[in-house]
Amino acid sequence: MSxxxxxxxxxxxxxxxxxxxxxxxxxxxxxAHLLGNLSIYxxxxxxxxxxxxxxxxxxxxxxxxxxxVGLVALFGIHIWMALKITAENRAARPQGYAYNNNFGKSTxxxxxxxxxxxxxxxxxxxxxxxxxxxxxxxxxxxAELHERVIDVMKNPLxxxxxxxxxVLIGVHLMHGFRSAFQSIGVNHPRLNGLFKRIGVVxxxxxxxxxxxxxxxxxxxxxxx
Ligand code: HEM
Numbered sequence: 182m183s184x185x186x187x188x189x190x191x192x193x194x195x196x197x198x199x200x201x202x203x204x205x206x207x208x209x210x211x212x213a214h215l216l217g218n219l220s221i222y223x224x225x226x227x228x229x230x231x232x233x234x235x236x237x238x239x240x241x242x243x244x245x246x247x248x249x250v251g252l253v254a255l256f257g258i259h260i261w262m263a264l265k266i267t268a269e270n271r272a273a274r275p276q277g278y279a280y281n282n283n284f285g286k287s288t289x290x291x292x293x294x295x296x297x298x299x300x301x302x303x304x305x306x307x308x309x310x311x312x313x314x315x316x317x318x319x320x321x322x323x324a325e326l327h328e329r330v331i332d333v334m335k336n337p338l339x340x341x342x343x344x345x346x347x348v349l350i351g352v353h354l355m356h357g358f359r360s361a362f363q364s365i366g367v368n369h370p371r372l373n374g375l376f377k378r379i380g381v382v383x384x385x386x387x388x389x390x391x392x393x394x395x396x397x398x399x400x401x402x403x404x405x
Contacts, residue, residue, distance in 0.1 A: 193269060200262040201364030203255050204357055208383070210252060211350065215390045221330060225402065228327035235323035245320075260302065267295050290356035297353040304346040311339070331405055334398035343395040351388025358383060 189195045217238070223230025238245060290297075311333050315321055321329070333339045358380030359373065367376075 193266070196262045196266055197364040198366065200259060200266065201361035203259040203262070204361045205365070206255050207259060208354065208358065208361075210255070211387055212383075215387060218330075218394065219390065221327070221394070222397075225331075226405065228324065231327045231330070232323040235326050239320055239323065256302075256305075260298070263295065263298055288356065290352050291360070293352065294356060297349045301346065301349050301353060304342060304349070307342065308346070330394070331398065331402055334395045335402045335405070337399065340395035340399050344392045347388045347390075347392035347395075350391060351384045354384035354387060355381060 190199065217234050218231075220234040221228070221231040241248070312326065312329060313320070315329060316325075334343065359376040362368070362372070362376045
């Protein structure tokens with residue numbers, strides 16, 4: 182890496198660029214993750230469609246491991262940059278308007294970015310313990326995973342925490358999606374409005390999609 186690029190990436194603009202770019206990649210993961218999980222509705226009792234989906238993922242073998250490592254790196258870098266930027270903003274502006282939404286106005290979603298982010302991280306750790314590390318480091322069998330999703334989602338305590346996670350993802354993306362485009366330097370008056378609308382629609386669809394599992398489980402899977 183040349184000195185110039187290194188310096189830029191460490192600058193405040195560089196950090197924002199990295200946070201925006203990793204954030205958009207994480208949105209890509211969330212869309213794929215939701216679409217994959219929706220397969221559970223194909224055959225709730227037998228689990229055939231979810232099991233087929235999970236097996237396809239597991240069949241990727243080393244590629245899946247590479248994707249998991251990439252995902253950890255994306256989350257890690259995104260959170261690290263967010264912490265640095267938040268600390269710098271606090272130091273520069275100890276009181277008052279610590280968060281604005283890049284358009285000069287702050288909104289509840291933009292002001293709460295660090296808090297929704299930290300809460301998502303906490304719930305993500307719970308989630309990984311539920312589904313990824315239930316049998317240690319090795320990935321669980323697809324059929325076990327299907328049973329586990331139903332069991333966890335129909336438990337009222339876990340169900341409420343998963344609804345909370347879905348809402349937090351929605352609120353985080355309500356500001357985060359369009360802000361990411363500003364941070365990576367896509368900033369045009371006509372495009373900004375478009376990204377804002379796409380961000381709101383995407384935030385609502387992802388929140389509804391993820392919340393659907395615990396809600397449907399509590400309403401319809403209770404006796405399974
Ligand atoms: C209620 C909605 C959700 C359900 C039913 C669900 C289900 C699952 C399942 C079954 C797995 C294990 C996949 C496997 O090993 O084959 C998994 C992994 C994972 N989930 Fe979720 N998930 C949900 C929401 C979320 C959300 C909102 C996030 C992000 C904040 C997320 C992030 C992850 C990550 C990072 C993994 C690990 C992927 C891997 O290591 O392969 N999930 N999820």
